[in-house]
Amino acid sequence: MTSTMQKQNLQTLKGFRDFLPPEKRARDLVMAKIKTTFERFGFEPLETPTLEYAELLLGKYGAEADKLVYSFEDRGGRQVALRYDQTVPTARVLSQYQNELGKGFRRYQIQPVFRAEKPQKGRYRELIQCDADIFGSTASIADAEILAVYYFIYRDLGLTDLVIEFNDREILISNLMPYATQDLTVFSIIQSIDKLDKQTVEEVATELVAKGLSAINANKALTSIQQVNPSPNLVNILNVAQELGIPQENLKFNPTLARGLDYYTGMIFEGKIPGESGSVGGGGRYDKLIESLGGPNIPAVGFGLGFDRTVEVLESRNLISVITLTQVLVTIFSPDLQGESLKVAQSLRSAGINTELYPDPSDKLDKQFKYADKKSIPYAIVIGQDEVDKNVVTLKNLVTHEQTTLLISEAISNLKI
Amino acid sequence: MTSTMQKQNLQTLKGFRDFLPPEKRARDLVMAKIKTTFERFGFEPLETPTLEYAELLLGKYGAEADKLVYSFEDRGGRQVALRYDQTVPTARVLSQYQNELGKGFRRYQIQPVFRAEKPQKGRYRELIQCDADIFGSTASIADAEILAVYYFIYRDLGLTDLVIEFNDREILISNLMPYATQDLTVFSIIQSIDKLDKQTVEEVATELVAKGLSAINANKALTSIQQVNPSPNLVNILNVAQELGIPQENLKFNPTLARGLDYYTGMIFEGKIPGESGSVGGGGRYDKLIESLGGPNIPAVGFGLGFDRTVEVLESRNLISVITLTQVLVTIFSPDLQGESLKVAQSLRSAGINTELYPDPSDKLDKQFKYADKKSIPYAIVIGQDEVDKNVVTLKNLVTHEQTTLLISEAISNLKI
Structure with missing residues (x-):
């Protein structure tokens, strides 16, 4: 101020x-x-x-x-x-x-x-x-x-x-x-x-x-x-x-x-x-x-x-379910892998999934998860070198902290409740 | 005025x-x-x-x-x-x-x-x-x-x-x-x-x-x-x-x-x-x-x-398709058949179809069709004594003037484009 x-x-x-x-x-x-x-x-x-x-x-x-x-x-x-x-x-x-x-x-x-x-x-x-x-x-x-x-x-x-x-x-x-x-x-x-x-x-x-x-x-x-x-x-x-x-x-x-x-x-x-x-x-x-x-x-x-x-x-009466408009945050693993995250964000959005892309590639992954948490975004996607090599993504449930590694098409079906 | x-x-x-x-x-x-x-x-x-x-x-x-x-x-x-x-x-x-x-x-x-x-x-x-x-x-x-x-x-x-x-x-x-x-x-x-x-x-x-x-x-x-x-x-x-x-x-x-x-x-x-x-x-x-x-x-x-x-x-550019919110007008054949029209209107609405019910049972059917036309409602449903006897409805396309007699469930599928 x-x-x-x-x-x-x-x-x-x-x-x-x-x-x-x-x-x-x-x-x-x-x-x-x-x-x-x-x-x-x-x-x-x-x-x-x-x-x-x-x-x-x-x-x-x-x-x-x-x-x-x-x-x-x-x-x-x-x-x-x-x-x-x-x-x-x-x-x-x-x-x-x-x-x-x-x-x-x-x-x-x-x-x-x-x-x-x-x-x-x-x-x-x-x-x-x-x-x-x-x-x-x-x-x-x-x-x-x-x-x-x-x-x-x-x-x-x-x-x-x-x-x-x-x-x-x-x-x-x-x-x-x-x-x-x-x-x-x-x-x-x-x-x-x-x-x-x-x-x-x-x-x-x-x-x-x-x-x-x-x-x-x-x-x-x-x-x-x-x-x-x-x-x-x-x-x-x-x-x-x-x-x-x-x-x-x-x-x-x-x-x-x-x-x-x-x-x-x-x-x-x-x-x-x-x-x-x-x-x-x-x-x-x-x-x-x-x-x-x-x-x-x-x-x-x-x-x-x-x-x-x-x-x-x-x-x-709790009849308005706590709706999160944004279903997933696509994180950026590191600046050199930024391009992969951009592609995934674009695929998710094309599939009609409400997706936020984390804007700052230099921020630590932990900081990015906290950001999603603060915004009540229920899922995060991580694409590290391993994921890139295998052509998969890691989908992390930010409530249960479970994570699974799967094809992007599978991630899309999972997110499309 | x-x-x-x-x-x-x-x-x-x-x-x-x-x-x-x-x-x-x-x-x-x-x-x-x-x-x-x-x-x-x-x-x-x-x-x-x-x-x-x-x-x-x-x-x-x-x-x-x-x-x-x-x-x-x-x-x-x-x-x-x-x-x-x-x-x-x-x-x-x-x-x-x-x-x-x-x-x-x-x-x-x-x-x-x-x-x-x-x-x-x-x-x-x-x-x-x-x-x-x-x-x-x-x-x-x-x-x-x-x-x-x-x-x-x-x-x-x-x-x-x-x-x-x-x-x-x-x-x-x-x-x-x-x-x-x-x-x-x-x-x-x-x-x-x-x-x-x-x-x-x-x-x-x-x-x-x-x-x-x-x-x-x-x-x-x-x-x-x-x-x-x-x-x-x-x-x-x-x-x-x-x-x-x-x-x-x-x-x-x-x-x-x-x-x-x-x-x-x-x-x-x-x-x-x-x-x-x-x-x-x-x-x-x-x-x-x-x-x-x-x-x-x-x-x-x-x-x-x-x-x-x-x-x-x-x-x-004609990119806003002429949307008619109301898909169908349920007409009232005659005052004594009003109850049948009410039931049909209720079924259509339960099926999620945007339905107007014509309010005045004593108006002639022709007047009711003109009313739908003026409001650009594309379909009208008619339930006369014949329809009641056979447990069907007549669905009239107000643009092509085609009409078909069919079960209410069939009318619903036809209207649920």
């Missing part, structure tokens, strides 16, 4: 992260698997810019959220803002390219979004959002497809115990409407009910009483909503979802799930991993949102997946 | 782009191939944040470039800036995590960078940079590895005719130094010489005379630099590069290649595609840059690849 360097220069901004190779590899792996599942369900990728006109984003998320939008004036005097979510830019895309996209547009989007929030454990200012939506259909198959792709993403990642809790906004509204008064909206009642996953029935009843309900009505409201059955709409969706392969035990009707109140119009759901607190994202049907954001009048159903949370859960 | 929408809302900012599925698919495909080649050469992924302290970035790229950095004050009063390149943040990373990264860190980085430049054809304000560097080695193998991974990226993308023009900064300096005077630096002479790829010898000679050289010296300088041979350093690197698999015909010594003057210290190179103007990126050795940026004193060699330019060339 030079004396010209300021301490501050050495830091990332709070809430922003560097991903060094081990973490970046893990994240890339998870992302690639998610992408594969999206595409297996016919979802197509979309990308929108990091910067948009501030006017597009502000006023769309509510006054509180507006404060969390990174916005500024650029050198051309334009008010610009960093992407805050992927829904508003997509509403713009749906307006701008209506003819190209057509009906039945199903897209996924995996991009960073930016939120000037107070950073805290698990909450970042730059984070990956991972959304999928089907636009232009109100059919229950569309809802079920969304549940299915969500379930299979987690199943394919190894989280086979994911539970999808689901509900229908109509259930909440029709069952709680009778308790609404001029002073107490049904939405306010739902807000209290939504707390049942963290509070006792008594606590929620107390809150409802404090909001103005009689004790009798508060209890009636609570009892009735807890005993309600899935709506016909929900039953339809669930049948289709099961035919699409979601096992019944991974689906759980939760009549008190509210999932925000703002824009959902039908089925809503949240993904929960047993043993982990909170959800790993969720979604639902929002048939009026795109229009209210300034887009066309187009029904939609979809979800946002908590990418960081999902990676954390996978890591805590 | 609703009346609440402002015209401006519907636009991306100039110099910023949406990538709709066809373009995004092509870009993702190219990116995945580049990633694969990087990893085959032992390079590992690194990611740094989009936002940094402005102080880290400003003053690093020169006064002109500083004006192109998107910087602003965030809500916490911090001066922040959008990533302008990947080298300065990496210099920070090299300082901050010296112990973790160690010697021989070879990383690739593929991220957007932001430049408040005047947008014009092929020049964007948000663009993908794609860098790879080896840190901590001065050995010629490191230089050759950089040339090799660069060559193989293009070869694997199908651009087998890529020509790597190379030179050594030492050649330029030692050969032109004799013509430098107190009023005319060797760098100024090099700057003129660098124009030989676009200007005639006469034009460059005229420029050198205008800069103060005598006509005799200008011609001598031009003749001498054009006739010079590769330095021993360069010969070494080239031998290694060829042993690593770069064919000789893809390498071209160009003693007048200068590639900017600011920070290269040894081998320099540029990739050119025959028949295309300009370069598709390049790089070289820069042993002092990381320290001058405030990082540790660490030698480095690497390159930046022109991602947008490369995608353009691939598209113009």
